[in-house]
Amino acid sequence: MSPKHVIYKKLSRDKSVGVYMGKRDFVDHCDSVDPVDGVVLIDPEQIKGKKVYVMLSCTFRYGRDDMDVLGMAFRRDIFLCTRQVYPPLQDKECSIHSKIQERILRKLGDNAYPFFFEFPDNLPCSVALQPAPTDEGKHCAVEFEVKAFCAENQDDKAQKRSSVRLAIRKVQYAPDKGGAAPSGETTCEFIMSDKPLHMRVSLEKETYYHGEPINISVDIDNSSNRNVKDVSVSVEQITNVVLYSNDKYVKTVAYEETTDTVPPGTSLKKVYTLCPLLNNDNRERRGLALDGKLKHEDTNLASSSIVKEEVLKEIMGMLVTYRVVVKCNAAGMVGSSEVAVEVPFKLMHPKPVPGDEDTTDLVFEEFKRSYLKGVVGDDDESPAEP
Known part of the structure; x- marks a missing residue:
């Protein structure tokens, strides 16, 4: 039996856009960082002529959003990059895809479009300060997120029903060669x-x-x-x-x-x-x-x-x-x-042994919305659907 490769999948509420990614942990090797890539699946009838964008963000939170007072924000965007994926700005057959992207694209068909981001080399890794059991809301943390949404242009405020957010992590592994015993x-x-x-x-x-x-x-x-x-x-x-x-x-x-x-x-x-x-x-x-x-x-x-x-x-x-x-x-x-x-x-963490993308079967794992306020890593702030 071939080994399985989990594909992380999450759809917007109105099913207009969905994000598919082969991993959620991206490694900082110090001299380079794994690129963030995946596939967006769209429903042309739901989009109704709008454009589809994907955003990669790195945010530093140091308080709850509802604590903002006197115009003072308790979050800061360290990095923000937005790409248009539909209509594609280049022929997707000509763009460079990872092996997992190619397999997802073949699986999803003509309404699937790839996206690709490169991390700057000066971004922090994912980390969070643990809140006390009685604390509520989001707390001090460095968070990364991939967001797909449809809008007339990328500066429009995305409607929650037509957007999907997926939390990811930027991690570091132990170097191959350690220093002298301290x-x-x-x-x-x-x-x-x-x-x-x-x-x-x-x-x-x-x-x-x-x-x-x-x-x-x-x-x-x-x-x-x-x-x-x-x-x-x-x-x-x-x-x-x-x-x-x-x-x-x-x-x-x-x-x-x-x-x-x-x-x-x-x-x-x-x-x-x-x-x-x-x-x-x-x-x-x-x-x-x-x-x-x-x-x-x-x-x-x-x-x-x-x-x-x-x-x-x-x-x-x-x-x-x-x-x-x-x-x-x-x-x-x-x-x-x-x-x-x-x-x-x-x-x-030790470096994991790399897998062989050519010999794996794709297994799609749907992300269910957690709606647990105060849990570091919530990837949707919306109220639960009935």
Whole structure:
């Protein structure tokens, strides 16, 4: 049996236009980005002489639309590009199609028209800050969307009945070659102590995959006269909202507190293991950065942001980084001092194995409208149909 290739399909309410796409995740390879392509199916009788357009947008939201006050918008369009697909501006037989587009066009017939967009190389990836369970409406997120609509011209306001919106994601995968295994260390000298305390923390590699355990090597050489206790290890997610302000969110996503002690004149060498996940402890924590969510699909902690050197960080919306933090208390006669070491690392998805488009059967999956307000990735804001 041939493997199946899912084609994502969504029709407007009046069935005048429909969008068909071979995927909803588009990969930023750092040196290039997957183009966004698909097919629009039209109903000439429903269109009644109007034109059909497809729009690709990247929007940064930092509040609910109904909170707009004094003309101040709580959303900003980072990128907007509109193409006319019907009547076609060029012979569709002469345009360049992907293999999946060609198969969809053959399947849908004469009223199907291809579309194609290229991402600029300075756009952020899909990411969203997790709202609290009691929050309502859309919240801080970088969202991508493909919209097809019919109108007299592209500047006309599209009627909801004659338009269809499909949320997509721009994602990054771990690079083929990682950097050197990261490490960090500190040396602390104390009053009334002739010798210092030295702590070194190291990881096995620079990049970890989502769901992969992280082994943290801790080496404490306590030559001081202090008693070191309460060793704790944690993984922190740091999210910098850089587009409209410099808000910074630091959230602990994995944590272990131990009773390990290092008396004066002794040392400790130990490996601790943590696995940062969007599990029960983190699933409802407000302010956690998540990879962009589509409809009811589950998601995960946001991947680390990789930004080209020449790209302005301000346009990236939100930047996500991770670090391991090891802390301990050095207790003495004149009080207690906290000693900490931070080690940065990357948390990402591995590159998937590419499929063979020539040997797959097409399976059309219809997108049902969710109408769940406040769920990141809603791709239709209209009220539910009866």
